[in-house]
Structure formats: structure tokens, C-alpha cells
Amino acid sequence: MSRMVEDQRAGIQVSRRGFIKGCTMAAAALGLSETMVPKLVEAATSPKRPPVVWLHFQECTGCTESLLRASHPDIGRLILDIISLDYHETVMAPSGYQAEKSLDDAISGNEGKFICVVEGAIPTKDGGIYCKIAGRTAMDILDDVGSKAAAVIAIGTCASFGGIQAADPNPTGAVGVTKLLSGTPVINIPGCPPNPISFLGTVLHYLTFKRLPRTDQLGRPLFAYGRKNHDQCERRAHFDEGRFVEQFGDEGHRQGYCLYKMGCKGPQTFANCPAVRFNDADVWPVSCGHGCVGCTEPDFWDTMSPFYERLPGVTIPAGGRGIVDAATSKGKVILGAAAGAVGIHAAVGVGKKIFGNNEDE
Amino acid sequence: MFYERHQVWSVLLRLFHWSFVLSIVTLVITGLYIHFPWTNTMVIGNSYFPVATMRYIHFVAGFVFTAALLVRIYLLLFGNAQERFWDFLPITPRNIKNLFKTLGRYLYLNVGHEHRLGHNALAGIFYFLTFLVAAVQVVAGFFMLYPESVFWQKWGTMLFVSQQQGRGIHYLIMWYFGVFAAIHIYIVVWNDIFSRNGLISSIFSGGKYISEDY
Numbered sequence: 001m002s003r004m005v006e007d008q009r010a011g012i013q014v015s016r017r018g019f020i021k022g023c024t025m026a027a028a029a030l031g032l033s034e035t036m037v038p039k040l041v042e043a044a045t046s047p048k049r050p051p052v053v054w055l056h057f058q059e060c061t062g063c064t065e066s067l068l069r070a071s072h073p074d075i076g077r078l079i080l081d082i083i084s085l086d087y088h089e090t091v092m093a094p095s096g097y098q099a100e101k102s103l104d105d106a107i108s109g110n111e112g113k114f115i116c117v118v119e120g121a122i123p124t125k126d127g128g129i130y131c132k133i134a135g136r137t138a139m140d141i142l143d144d145v146g147s148k149a150a151a152v153i154a155i156g157t158c159a160s161f162g163g164i165q166a167a168d169p170n171p172t173g174a175v176g177v178t179k180l181l182s183g184t185p186v187i188n189i190p191g192c193p194p195n196p197i198s199f200l201g202t203v204l205h206y207l208t209f210k211r212l213p214r215t216d217q218l219g220r221p222l223f224a225y226g227r228k229n230h231d232q233c234e235r236r237a238h239f240d241e242g243r244f245v246e247q248f249g250d251e252g253h254r255q256g257y258c259l260y261k262m263g264c265k266g267p268q269t270f271a272n273c274p275a276v277r278f279n280d281a282d283v284w285p286v287s288c289g290h291g292c293v294g295c296t297e298p299d300f301w302d303t304m305s306p307f308y309e310r311l312p313g314v315t316i317p318a319g320g321r322g323i324v325d326a327a328t329s330k331g332k333v334i335l336g337a338a339a340g341a342v343g344i345h346a347a348v349g350v351g352k353k354i355f356g357n358n359e360d361e
Numbered sequence: 362m363f364y365e366r367h368q369v370w371s372v373l374l375r376l377f378h379w380s381f382v383l384s385i386v387t388l389v390i391t392g393l394y395i396h397f398p399w400t401n402t403m404v405i406g407n408s409y410f411p412v413a414t415m416r417y418i419h420f421v422a423g424f425v426f427t428a429a430l431l432v433r434i435y436l437l438l439f440g441n442a443q444e445r446f447w448d449f450l451p452i453t454p455r456n457i458k459n460l461f462k463t464l465g466r467y468l469y470l471n472v473g474h475e476h477r478l479g480h481n482a483l484a485g486i487f488y489f490l491t492f493l494v495a496a497v498q499v500v501a502g503f504f505m506l507y508p509e510s511v512f513w514q515k516w517g518t519m520l521f522v523s524q525q526q527g528r529g530i531h532y533l534i535m536w537y538f539g540v541f542a543a544i545h546i547y548i549v550v551w552n553d554i555f556s557r558n559g560l561i562s563s564i565f566s567g568g569k570y571i572s573e574d575y
Contacts, residue, residue: 240413317413324506327420334421338428342435345373349439 019044022078022200029201029276030213030223043207044082050207051114053106053145054088057138058131058165058174059120063156064090066193066278079200082207083115089133100134107148115206116149116184118142118177121158121165125173142180151212152177152186155199157295160188160219167301178219187212188219192295197276198224218298220270229266229292232274235259242322245289253289263308264291271296364570369443369478369563377432378564384426385538391419392535423502430495437492443478449485456482467548476558478569484548487541494537501531 023040027033032040043049054064067079068091080091086106087099094102106114120138123130128137136144146152154177157163165174178186189199202221205213213221230236238244238258245253245262260267269292273284285292294304318326370378394400394415437446451457458475460482465472467483475481480488497520503510504517504527521527553560559570 240410317410318417323413323417323420327417327424327506330421331424331427334424334428335431338432341373341376342432345371345435346439 019078019081023204025197026201026204029197029272030205036208040204040208044204046207049082049084050150051086051106051110052083052088052117053086053103053114053149054117054119055141055145056089056133057118057120057122057142057159058172059156059158059163061090061119063119063193064088067196067199079196079203082200083203086114103145107145111148112150114149115203116146116152118146118152118154118159119156121162121174121176122180123165123172123174124180125171130172130174139180142177146177146181146184149184151206152181152184153199153202154178154186154188154190154219156194157190157192157300160190161298163192164301166299185212186219187215187221189224190218190220190296190298191271192300194296195224195272195276195278198272216270220296224272224276225270225296227270227272229269229271229273229286232272233266233286234274235286240317240323242318242325248289256289259286259289259291261310262291263293263306263310265294265297265300265304265307266292268304269294269297362572364572366568366570367478368567369441369569370567371436371441371444372567373432374436374440374444375564375567377429377436380425381429381433384422384429385542387422388419388426389535389539391415391422392532395419396532420506423499423506426495427499427502430492430499433492443480446485446489449480449482450489451482451486456485460486467551474556476556476571478571491538491541494534498531498534501527501534505531 020037020041023044024034024037027037027040056064085091087103089099092099092102120131122128122138122142124139128139131138133141154160158165158174159177161176162170162174162179163176165172166176176188178188187202189202191198198221201223202213205211205221205223213223215221216225218225230239233239235256235258238256239260243252243255243257245257245259247253248262258264264286266286271292273292274286277284277287291307293307294300297304317323395412398412398415400411436444439445442448447453449456451460459477462472462475463481463483466474500513500516500520504513504521505524507513508524517524517527521530549560552558557570557572559566559568563569
């Protein structure tokens with residue numbers, strides 16, 4: 001490999017150091033040994049790597065933005081460099097008929113070989129007329145492109161589960177990719193936006209091992225969505241001890257206490273945010289003093305809101321006051337009862353002395 | 362054979378005994394869990410908090426243990442004749458004599474038996490030792506429960522230097538209580554069989570039975 005990995009199509013350059021670094025980050029996210037990094041690098045630079053078609057439906061392009069505008073530019077460039085991106089409406093040069101032609105070119109002759117990335121939900125109501133590109137409905141495009149792909153990666157919560165479009169009352173009947181596509185393996189990388197590392201890890205896993213990573217029941221890769229945010233949270237100890245932020249800006253907030261009472265949905269949310277973090281600045285919402293809104297979960301707009309209120313169903317030991325405080329107040333009662341018993345004993349003893357009714361003698 | 366019933370243990374002492382027993386059993390079980398949480402760590406996705414719950418129970422039981430100990434210390438000074446410490450500690454000629462007699466009896470040496478209403482001097486030594494050990498245990502416990510408290514820091518660092526050493530000693534003392542319980546129950550049953558004074562029931566009813574033969 002030359003010192004600079006060049007991508008002629010996009011004219012993007014990634015330094016070798018940045019390239020290896022990105023592959024190493026993805027290997028770490030996947031839970032792979034560092035000895036696997038050369039294999040990832042080899043797979044990522046193989047000329048036979050599969051082309052990628054990136055479809056945009058009902059979405060805000062936030063997922064693409066989060067990839068491209070990562071503060072560490074290498075991640076976004078690395079992704080664009082690793083995958084032979086043949087069609088991506090946001091970043092490609094052609095438009096109009098030329099754009100349509102590049103989609104056709106990417107698919108024809110590559111049936112069953114290319115990867116299809118879907119960003120955004122697909123409206124199904126009234127024949128899917130609420131999202132049309134080049135006169136075709138999103139349903140039609142997905143059916144056409146998705147069924148010919150080797151695998152589909154649904155990036156973002158919209159493509160995975162419908163996202164905000166599918167929120168009640170879901171006027172356009174929006175759904176995620178898995179609801180519509182059968183026959184093609186689909187993997188979901190939900191999040192609003194998802195972590196670019198999770199996407200990169202999934203792509204590199206596919207390129208290296210020729211198959212998608214293991215997933216949970218919701219089709220999310222276990223390496224990124226295998227554990228709850230709550231169980232990896234740096235503020236977890238405050239939860240267990242019952243030290244909560246009661247109001248934004250209060251003393252507890254300044255002390256970095258648990259945001260559970262401010263509506264944090266970390267206990268219900270499977271993601272790798274506390275471990276992998278965002279923007280190459282080691283941040284995620286909770287580290288900035290804001291609760292998790294559960295954006296990687298299905299129907300999170302409906303089930304996780306109101307975002308600033310607690311959810312029922314998470315029982316905190318000792319009624320949420322913190323076990324030390326609760327044990328302290330219980331302890332006061334216990335010690336008080338003991339003092340009372342001693343007091344009664346002493347009073348009876350003194351009484352017997354005074355009234356001379358001492359049976360012990 | 363004619364037996365005469367004597368009231369030996371006050372209500373407060375019996376309350377002490379049983380709250381001490383229950384708190385020790387609870388503390389040992391929850392304490393062992395905190396030391397080595399044995400539940401299945403692979404269960405994820407449920408909002409149950411085994412460690413926090415066990416610690417909470419441990420703390421509450423610790424307060425019961427402390428309260429019981431304080432009651433017993435009060436009774437050492439202000440209890441009835443059998444409950445006060447000078448009745449059973451080998452600090453009087455009578456008790457020193459009893460200590461050797463009890464040792465001889467437990468070794469099945471025919472040295473004669475002095476029947477006592479309260480504790481014998483050998484038991485007395487170990488009960489007193491147990492109270493001292495329990496006090497150390499309580500200090501270690503509160504040192505760890507309130508690590509930021511100046512009061513407990515003062516006592517804790519004086520006795521154990523660091524949290525880690527306090528924790529280690531707290532753990533070792535747990536085994537003292539286990540060993541104590543095993544020997545205690547063995548000797549109580551032994552005495553119930555060979556002394557025939559209703560020793561076991563005395564800790565429920567407060568009364569012992571002394572035969573005229575003695």
C-alpha cells in the first residue's frame with residue numbers, strides 16, 4: 001500500500017496512519033484482537049471489495065452528517081474510502097439522469113455482490129407515495145435495489161425501526177427496512193445518529209469475514225448493542241447510591257450525579273455510547289449532563305418520551321433514596337428501639353428498687 | 362427427681378440474643394454475597410440490583426447487630442445477677458476456680474461440677490471476647506459504610522489504617538462468628554444433655570431448672 005490511500009472517485013486522501021488507526025478503532029469496537037487489524041486493513045484495501053449503494057429515504061441526512069463531520073476527519077473519510085461508494089445522493093457529483101445512471105451501473109452486473117446502505121424510513125401508506133425519488137417510490141427502490149444486494153445495512157433509527165416518521169400517529173405509514181425486505185440479510189445500526197464506529201465495525205466485519213456480525217433479536221450487532229448504557233455508565237455508582245440530579249443546574253448536576261430522575265433512559269437502552277463515545281472528543285449525552293433518550297431503541301419517540309421524566313418499571317433498591325441513606329434512617333429506628341428497650345429495663349429496675357419489690361433477691 | 366425453676370435471663374437479654382443471632386446469620390449471608398457475588402452475571406436487561414439490595418440488607422442487619430451489642434453492653438453493667446460481667450469473668454476467686462472446673466469437665470476429667478445459674482467462667486471469657494470482636498466489627502462496618510465521615514475515619518484509621526485493611530479484618534471476623542456459632546451450639550447441646558437443666562429452653566423462656574441433687 002502506498003503511503004497515501006487514494007480514492008480517485010472522491011479525490012479523498014487518508015494518511016496511512018489515520019487508516020490503520022481507524023481500522024484499529026473498528027477492531028476494538030468489534031472486540032477483535034489487535035492481531036486481526038492487518039486482516040481488516042487487507043480486506044478494506046482489497047480491490048475486490050464490494051461496491052456500496054447508499055439509499056436515502058425519509059430522513060434528515062443526520063446519519064451521513066455524523067459520519068462526514070466527525071471531528072476526527074479520518075473516520076468519515078475512512079468509511080468513504082473503505083467502501084467503494086458508487087451511489088450516495090448527498091456526496092456524489094452527478095445529478096439528475098446521470099445520478100440514475102450511476103445507480104443502474106452500480107447494480108447491474110453486481111447482483112448479489114454489493115452492499116446496500118439504507119438511511120431513512122420507508123413510507124408505505126397510499127402505495128408509498130410520500131417519498132419518491134426520480135418518480136419511483138421508496139418502497140419500489142428498496143424492493144429493487146435491496147433484493148439484489150448481498151446485504152443491507154440499515155443505518156440510523158429511521159431505517160432500522162421507522163424513527164420519527166413512524167412516531168404516533170405515523171401519518172405516512174413509515175417502517176424500517178426489516179419490515180419490507182425478506183430474503184436479503186439486514187443488519188440494523190440504530191441511533192439518532194448512530195456511532196460511526198458501529199457502522200465502520202459492521203462494514204469491516206463484513207469485508208473481513210464475508211458475513212454480518214452476530215445480532216440481537218432486533219437485528220442490531222451485539223458488539224455495539226449488546227449491553228445497556230446503564231450498565232456501562234460512568235455515573236452508575238451514583239444511581240446505586242441514590243445520588244440524583246433533581247433539577248438541571250442544581251448541586252447534584254454540578255457534582256455529576258445520576259440523571260435518572262431527569263428522565264435518563266439508559267436503563268432501557270442498548271448501545272455502546274458510554275464505551276465508544278462520539279466526535280473523537282470522548283463525549284456522549286450523559287457525560288455532558290443530559291440524560292440518554294434511548295435513540296437506539298424501536299419506537300423511542302413514543303416509548304421514551306417524555307424525555308425529561310422518569311420511566312416506571314425501574315425499581316431502585318430501598319425506594320430510590322440510596323441504600324446508605326435508607327439504611328441510616330432504618331438504623332436510627334433500630335438504635336432508637338434498642339435505647340427504648342434499655343430505658344424500659346432501667347425504669348423497671350429503678351422502680352423495683354424504689355418500691356422494694358425485688359424478686360431477684 | 363425434683364427440679365426447681367429459676368428465672369435466669371431477662372426479657373431484654375433474650376431479645377438481645379435472638380436479634381444478635383438473626384442479624385449475624387443475615388450479615389454472614391449478605392456479607393459473603395458482597396464478598397463474592399454468586400448470582401448469574403450474564404443476566405442482562407433486567408432492572409434488578411442484587412448487589413445494591415444485598416448491601417442494603419447488610420447495612421440494616423448491621424444496625425440490628427450494633428443495637429443488640431449496645432444492649433448487651435448495657436446489660437453487662439445493669440443487667441440481673443447472671444447478666445453482669447463480674448458474674449462470669451475470671452476476675453474473682455470463685456470464677457477462676459470455676460474456669461478450671463469447667464475445662465476439666467469438658468475434657469471429661471472427673472473434677473466435680475459446680476452448677477451455676479448463669480454462664481460458666483469459660484463461656485464468660487469467650488462471650489466477652491465475642492463482644493470485643495463484635496465492637497471491632499461494628500467499627501470496621503461503619504468505617505466502610507460512612508467512608509467520608511470524619512468520626513468513623515478517625516476510629517477506622519486508628520484501628521485499621523486503611524479501608525482495605527478494615528475490609529480484610531471485617532471479612533476475617535466474619536469467620537470468627539462462624540466458628541463461634543459452631544462451638545456455641547455444640548457446647549450448648551452438650552450441656553443440655555449432660556447438665557439436664559433445660560439450657561436450650563432457657564434462652565426462650567428465661568428459666569433454668571436446678572435439681573435438688575446438686
